[in-house]
Amino acid sequence: MAVHILVSKCNILTIGHTGTDDTTEYYINDCQLPRVISCRDLGVTITRDLSSSQHVNEIVNKAHQRANHIIRCFASGHVNTLIRAFIVYVRPILEYNSVVWSPSLKKDIDLIEKVQRQFTQRLFGLKDLTYKERLMRLNLPSLELRRLYLDLILCYKIVFGLVCVNFDDFFTFSPSSQTRGHSYKLYKPRCTNSVRQNFFVERVIDVWNCLPPTVSFSSLSLFKRSLKNTDFTPYMKCSV
Secondary structure (H helix, E strand, O other), X not given: OOOOOOHHHOOEOOOOOOHHHOXXXXXXXXXXXXXXXXXXXXXXXXXXXXXXXXXXXHHHHHHHHHHHHHHXXXXXXXXXXXHHHHHHHOHHHHHOOHHHHOOOOHHHHXXXXXXXXXXXXXXXXXXXXOHHHHHHHHOOOOHHHHHHHHHHHHHHHHHOOOOOOOHHHOOOEOOOOOOOOOOOOEOOOOOOOHHHHOOHHXXXXXXXXXXXXXXXXXXXXXHHHHHOOOOOHHHOOOOO
C-alpha cells in the first residue's frame, strides 16, 4: 500500500539543548524540511523543551472564545443549560490528551482553571459566590482534579490490561512486601530529570500508590465512582 506524505506539513523538531547546534539537513522529494522550535502533533503542541506552556496558552485562548460564544448565543440564561453546553463544547478543548501534556507549573494550572472560574462566575445568581462555592452548587469538580482522574483512569486501564499497550513499557509492580494499602502498587524508580518527573508514568505513581481502601479495583466503573468520593486535596496545586 502506497504511503503519501504531505511534505508541506513535515518539519524537524529536535528535543533537548543540542537543537541549535545540529546542522544536519533532511529532505523529502528534494524538499528541505524546515527546523522548528515547536510543532503540533495529534492536536498537542510539542516544544523543544517539552514544556506544556505553549499548548496550554493555545487551548485556553480557544476555550475562552468558545465559552464567550455560549454566553452570548444562548438566549436562555438557564444555569443547567449553560453548564451542559460548557461541559460539551468547552471542557473537551481543555482535556483532550491531557495525560500527555498535563501541566506541572502553577501558572499553567491556574490559567486553565480560569476558564471554568470565569464562566461559572457569569452564571445567574452565582456571581457573589466563591469559586469553591460555585463548584459545590453546580456539582462540578475543578479542572485540575478532572485531569488527575484521567491520569488514574488510564493507569487503571494499563494495570488491568484494558488498553492495547504493554504494561511493562510503562510500569513495574512494586517488589515491596508491605501489605498496607492496595495490592497493585507500582515501583517508582529514582528520577533526577525535572522534565521526566512530570511525565504521566512518573507523576501518577505517587497518587496511585496512596489510593485509600475506599477505592474499588473490582471494575473500571466502580473505580471511577470511588475516585469521586476520595479526597485528593494534598495533590492539588491550584487553590479552589
